[in-house]
Amino acid sequence: MVMARRGASRAALCVVAMVCAAAVFSVADAAGNTLQLKHRPLTVERIRQGKVERAGAAARRLLASSDEVTGDHAEVITNYMDAQYYGEITLGTPGQSFEVVFDTGSSNLWVPSKKCAWYQLACKLHNQYDSSASSTYVANGTEFAIQYGSGSLSGFLSADTCSVAGFELQQQTFAEATNEPGLSFVMGRFDGILGLAFERIAVDGVVPAFYNMISQFNIQPLFSVWFSRKANASPGGEIVFGGTNPDHFDGNHTYVPVTREAYWQFAVDSATVGSGDFNFCDGGCPAIADTGTSLIAGPTEEVTKLNKMLGATDAVAAECKQYLSSYLPELLQKVKNSTPLEACQDIHLCDKVEGVLRRASRKHSAARRSLASVGARSVFEEEEQGGDICHLCQVAATFIESALASNATDEWVEKFVEDEVCNNLLPASGEGVVDCDKVDSMPDIDFTIGGRNFTLTPDQYILKVSSAGQSECISGFMGIDLPPAAGPLWILGDVFLGAYHTVFDFENKRVGFANSK
Structure with missing residues (x-):
């Protein structure tokens, strides 16, 4: 996910604004079970720290040179400093509540543990799982670790009843985190992460929660995501496990096959600014649909050129x-x-x-x-x-x-x-700042996926965010360079997913997009 450099011109850009409004998303029932989410508006500080941590993760973690992706590589592109959408689950009997990011860029479930050390600030500031308070707890003890840009998140595996969107998953294996590095987890409004990517990248070979939903409740093996991009909207988004909600999309979905069963990766045919003034992703490029990333991230060189075309200043x-x-x-x-x-x-x-x-x-x-x-x-x-x-x-x-x-x-x-x-x-950051008064005159940007054009208008790809009490307009395109075995790769985060209702289809190994409404 996704990011920039810290400047001396603002007081501690890496320090996250701790007070942000959260809008509760009420959701309607659909052909599947739905879940309430919460939405945290973006700030410049969180966007930029997200890039710093994501870039660090990429630098620290090289994917294997072969096409195989194993569990210990699950987080090379994942970061949550700029995560906007998260919702509630419970663990144990009686249920202990946790706010988690539903992340299509990873495959494990983890929450803070009651057994973390007293000096683990990220743990102490969030809800903590207490195994001694649950009658359905099953000990495991296997060591668990995921590498992030700011260090290794570590702990151990346990199993317990997990309630997600009305599904009570029996003996769901998850990680109790005892060490959480970096500002992402200290300042995050969420407690943990629930991964929704493929099982093959699950750390320690853990069976992901959605796989257990399918096997224990025989639901249709897909889920769908709708994000409203309207500030303070209610409802503002939903995730449907086992189906879709027609109230939130127009027409039919255009489906493309998953090209690598790890993240939800697929091929983008091309991408164009305006009437062909500038083409990026020339000749096609790999991309992933990532609910854990707020922006659209791509190779820094291409994003820098794109932002320049948009009149953005680095x-x-x-x-x-x-x-x-x-x-x-x-x-x-x-x-x-x-x-x-x-x-x-x-x-x-x-x-x-x-x-x-x-x-x-x-x-x-x-x-x-x-x-x-x-x-x-x-x-x-x-x-x-x-x-x-x-x-x-x-x-x-x-x-x-x-x-x-x-x-x-x-x-x-x-x-x-x-x-x-x-x-x-100074080197380019890959992040663009634009004049808010010029947004209306900016060009559309088209992504061609599965032979269909998916258009982003300026008001969709330019984000008006707060910075030190003032509004600033930021390009929704952010530069990030991944290691050769993982990249170059485009990460289509909430800027894109907010415009297009998305279906993640495990059974047919495909991703589908339709116009959101």
């Missing part, structure tokens, strides 16, 4: 410019009479810190080489006063010094420094 560059603009005029004046480090100390962005750029050449080209060699890319990695903020200041001051040698005007120097530091020096 998020890292925009954030960098916003921060630089707050102190550039004063810094420029200081550099005229002192060294870059001294100038940054004078404006209190460096506090008696040895400058990483002190040895940089005064010539522009040499300065660029030196900046690259000392790792200027790390400017947005932390938020330490006298650390990366100081480094960023010295980067800017060094370019100011170089530009002043040409006798340019102050205005020209400021623009030059912003462009050099923010546009050229």
